[in-house]
Amino acid sequence: xxxxxxxxVLGLCILVLILIGAAALVLYGTLPDASGVVIDAADMQMxxxxxxxxxxxxxxxxxxxxxAGQIVAGLFIALVVFAGAMILAxxxxxxxxxxHLDFERIEAAVFWxxxxxxxxxxxxxxxxxxxxxxxxxxxxxxxxxxxxxxxVAVAVPVLNLWTAPTxxxxxxxxxxxxxxxxxxxxxxxxxxxxxxxxxxxxSLGHGAFFALGGYAIxxxxxxxxxxxxxxxxxxxxxxxxxxxWRELPFFWHFFDGFPYATLMVMAVPGVxxxxxxxxxxxxxxxxxxxxxITQAxxxxxxLAFFRNDFGFGGNNGLTDFKDILGFNIQAPxxxxxxxxxxxxxxxxxxxxxxxxxxxxxxxxxxxxRDAESRTRFLGYRVERYKLAxxxxxxxxxxxxxxxxxxxxxxxxPGEFAPENSIEAxxxxxxxxxxxxxxxxxxxxxxxxxxxxxxxxxxxxxxxFVLGGLFVVVTLFLPKGIVGTVQMIWNxxxxxxxxxxxREERNADGHGTxxxxxxxxxxxx
Amino acid sequence: MDDxxxxxxxxxxxxxxxFDGFRALNNLSxxxxxxxxxxxxxxxxxxxxxxxxxxxxxxKPDSGAVFFDGTVDLTxxxxxSIASLGIGRKFQKPTVFxxxxxxxxxxxxLEGSREPxxxxxxxxxxxxxxxxxxxxxxxxxxxxxxxxxxxxxxGQKQWLEIGMLLAQEPKLLLVDEPAAGMTDxxxxxxxxxxxxxxxxxxxxxxxxxxxxxxxxGVKVTVLHEGSVLSExxxxxxxxxxxxxxxxxxx
Ligand SMILES: Nc1ncnc2c1ncn2[C@@H]1O[C@H](COP(=O)(O)OP(=O)(O)OP(=O)(O)O)[C@@H](O)[C@H]1O
Ligand SMILES: [Mg+2]
Numbered sequence: 159x160x161x162x163x164x165x166x167v168l169g170l171c172i173l174v175l176i177l178i179g180a181a182a183l184v185l186y187g188t189l190p191d192a193s194g195v196v197i198d199a200a201d202m203q204m205x206x207x208x209x210x211x212x213x214x215x216x217x218x219x220x221x222x223x224x225x226a227g228q229i230v231a232g233l234f235i236a237l238v239v240f241a242g243a244m245i246l247a248x249x250x251x252x253x254x255x256x257x258h259l260d261f262e263r264i265e266a267a268v269f270w271x272x273x274x275x276x277x278x279x280x281x282x283x284x285x286x287x288x289x290x291x292x293x294x295x296x297x298x299x300x301x302x303x304x305x306x307x308x309x310v311a312v313a314v315p316v317l318n319l320w321t322a323p324t325x326x327x328x329x330x331x332x333x334x335x336x337x338x339x340x341x342x343x344x345x346x347x348x349x350x351x352x353x354x355x356x357x358x359x360x361s362l363g364h365g366a367f368f369a370l371g372g373y374a375i376x377x378x379x380x381x382x383x384x385x386x387x388x389x390x391x392x393x394x395x396x397x398x399x400x401x402x403w404r405e406l407p408f409f410w411h412f413f414d415g416f417p418y419a420t421l422m423v424m425a426v427p428g429v430x431x432x433x434x435x436x437x438x439x440x441x442x443x444x445x446x447x448x449x450x451i452t453q454a455x456x457x458x459x460x461l462a463f464f465r466n467d468f469g470f471g472g473n474n475g476l477t478d479f480k481d482i483l484g485f486n487i488q489a490p491x492x493x494x495x496x497x498x499x500x501x502x503x504x505x506x507x508x509x510x511x512x513x514x515x516x517x518x519x520x521x522x523x524x525x526x527r528d529a530e531s532r533t534r535f536l537g538y539r540v541e542r543y544k545l546a547x548x549x550x551x552x553x554x555x556x557x558x559x560x561x562x563x564x565x566x567x568x569x570x571p572g573e574f575a576p577e578n579s580i581e582a583x584x585x586x587x588x589x590x591x592x593x594x595x596x597x598x599x600x601x602x603x604x605x606x607x608x609x610x611x612x613x614x615x616x617x618x619x620x621x622f623v624l625g626g627l628f629v630v631v632t633l634f635l636p637k638g639i640v641g642t643v644q645m646i647w648n649x650x651x652x653x654x655x656x657x658x659x660r661e662e663r664n665a666d667g668h669g670t671x672x673x674x675x676x677x678x679x680x681x682x
Numbered sequence: 683m684d685d686x687x688x689x690x691x692x693x694x695x696x697x698x699x700x701f702d703g704f705r706a707l708n709n710l711s712x713x714x715x716x717x718x719x720x721x722x723x724x725x726x727x728x729x730x731x732x733x734x735x736x737x738x739x740x741x742k743p744d745s746g747a748v749f750f751d752g753t754v755d756l757t758x759x760x761x762x763s764i765a766s767l768g769i770g771r772k773f774q775k776p777t778v779f780x781x782x783x784x785x786x787x788x789x790x791x792l793e794g795s796r797e798p799x800x801x802x803x804x805x806x807x808x809x810x811x812x813x814x815x816x817x818x819x820x821x822x823x824x825x826x827x828x829x830x831x832x833x834x835x836x837g838q839k840q841w842l843e844i845g846m847l848l849a850q851e852p853k854l855l856l857v858d859e860p861a862a863g864m865t866d867x868x869x870x871x872x873x874x875x876x877x878x879x880x881x882x883x884x885x886x887x888x889x890x891x892x893x894x895x896x897x898x899g900v901k902v903t904v905l906h907e908g909s910v911l912s913e914x915x916x917x918x919x920x921x922x923x924x925x926x927x928x929x930x931x932x
Contacts, residue, residue, distance in 0.1 A: 537765035
């Protein structure tokens with residue numbers, strides 16, 4: 159087993175690193191007259207975080223059974239080793255000693271390593287998507303949805319930027335931002351729809367992953383402000399100056415690099431989902447209990463992010479962004495680009511989910527949704543499937559959050575509010591659980607309704623409307639809008655065919671949501 | 683480990699299971715040899731299904747030994763790893779994946795890697811397609827391959843589950859009441875099918891239908907109140923006064 163050997167060697171390396179670190183701590187850190195080095199509380203926190211990530215990396219490594227999984231886990235561990243080495247070189251080994259690195263060097267190293275990892279991840283992601291699509295039964299409806307999203311990605315920016323405001327097809331600036339926001343909500347809904355509709359995991363805390371992705375990009379945007387803040391402090395964001403902080407907390411380091419921030423957009427929700435799922439699925443927490451703890455998760459994060467000393471701007475969150483990748487964040491061109499990016503991200507996310515659910519993997523998900531223990535008796539490790547799809551879904555929600563924040567210009571702890579997560583579930587229910595296009599449609603329709611309502615005199619009644627909508631949908635349209643359309647379409651087909659059930663091969667595994675003679679490709 | 687143990691496919695010794703103080707299995711011992719087909723009978727609540735639960739990892743015994751292939755301790759493993767060893771099970775209440783098509787039910791059961799990566803990127807090969815078609819013919823559902831499993835009759839679901847069991851290519855098959863809810867003709871066909879399967883595999887069948895058990899013509903174990911009451915040919919156990927008392931006493 160080459161994989162386990164890789165793991166052991168890496169584990170050993172880490173052990174050695176820890177021992178060196180401990181030795182260095184003893185030698186330099188704790189001595190009163192240590193040559194200029196101070197291991198303070200922040201360093202201890204940093205080392206603590208590092209240790210947690212290390213444990214996660216080892217857990218990933220031990221649960222990865224395929225070669226590809228081992229490679230991914232190996233890379234992950236290599237990154238942790240790199241982080242450990244940087245902590246060692248920057249903080250533990252004092253200046254002047256061999257192997258000491260000053261902070262600028264470390265920053266540069268982290269920037270380039272992040273860029274390399276991001277490039278690698280992009281290549282691997284494209285290869286994986288290609289592998290998924292190869293021989294997958296996407297169906298014409300799937301490609302139609304992708305085509306529509308890509309058309310929207312091109313048409314809306316073009317109509318916004320290159321038509322005169324008087325032109326009948328002109329899309330005003332406010333509409334670009336508004337619909338761009340809906341697109342990110344749609345991506346969040348898709349991530350919820352994937353795990354709820356196909357795997358039966360009802361997450362009432364997906365807003366947390368969305369918000370974490372948003373905070374990660376928000377931190378990047380905060381660092382881009384530089385000295386242009388109210389206090390004109392080049393090193394610290396305004397809220398830290400206001401709180402009389404003297405230096406940047408370690409978890410804010412490196413966020414001025416876009417590759418690093420982008421990685422964190424996916425990694426932070428992904429790692430949190432992994433740790434959470436690792437415990438929850440392994441101990442076979444399911445159904446309503448799982449929903450409750452996901453809700454607790456987002457609530458706990460809400461409380462934490464509200465605190466000033468948590469280090470993310472407290473109550474006010476992060477705002478007053480100036481630019482992104484050097485472009486003014488308010489400029490119409492930037493907004494149009496962000497819109498296009500959101501539409502493309504949604505198209506990619508949709509295509510990925512579609513390919514996933516139409517593979518045998520997707521069939522296993524539906525199988526375990528309907529009969530979990532039966533699936534175990536066939537030899538499937540149900541918890542691994544749930545963990546994989548939960549982590550993918552969380553990273554997707556993180557990307558959605560990261561596209562949302564630059565378009566709305568603010569991220570605050572309110573995004574962690576349990577209501578947000580519940581709303582996302584309602585979008586899916588309205589659009590159609592057990593389909594992939596349903597969440598997209600549901601998120602768009604419900605949010606459009608919300609915009610209409612909350613800008614009028616009826617604003618205070620929106621929660622009642624939303625609740626009422628949920629009740630009406632569950633009672634009268636249990637399959638949601640898309641599911642109902644599918645059902646009617648199938649009835650008509652059936653009547654025309656008037657033959658014994660002859661469905662096409664259930665290609666994308668969302669069989670239950672559609673009636674028996676379904677052509678599952680419809681409306682997807 | 684003694685010689686006898688190493689020559690067994692399944693070895694249960696002194697197995698106890700209790701639910702809230704109720705002893706479902708009471709010092710149960712059972713030995714199944716390679717290639718054997720064994721019928722297990724017993725009144726309702728005798729512990730037949732519980733015995734299968736213990737073997738397949740659904741229920742952990744309070745005490746006792748459960749070994750597969752003489753050396754593999756099943757009490758230390760979970761359902762998925764036990765299934766991966768080659769122990770397949772048909773449930774008393776037919777449990778097929780209702781929302782999947784008949785064919786997809788077989789696809790999911792088909793022998794092969796169970797890892798997420800493999801199911802995500804793997805594609806069905808020609809050999810697998812052939813095997814799936816063959817299995818569908820064996821269980822007489824080739825004409826209904828694209829039907830949702832929920833549309834099948836009770837008997838057809840039983841057959842589909844047997845097909846899924848075969849698709850796993852297990853070494854040991856645990857078959858819980860395969861003929862329940864079947865017509866007489868279907869029952870007879872099921873007996874033929876099981877005998878066919880038993881030529882190459884080890885099979886344990888639980889059944890109440892005595893005609894069916896007679897059709898099988900194999901060694902019978904009678905369970906009662908969680909332990910073995912009698913063992914031998916069907917004629918032998920039917921003549922056993924203890925067995926007669928249990929069955930007539932009810
Ligand atoms: N999970 C459980 N909790 C409590 N009691 C249980 C549980 N499973 C089984 N039992 C009890 O254990 C006893 C044995 O049940 P088991 O299902 O093994 O019987 P069986 O021989 O398969 O009967 P049948 O012929 O009716 O299928 C029964 O009295 C049953 O009520
Ligand atoms: Mg039973």
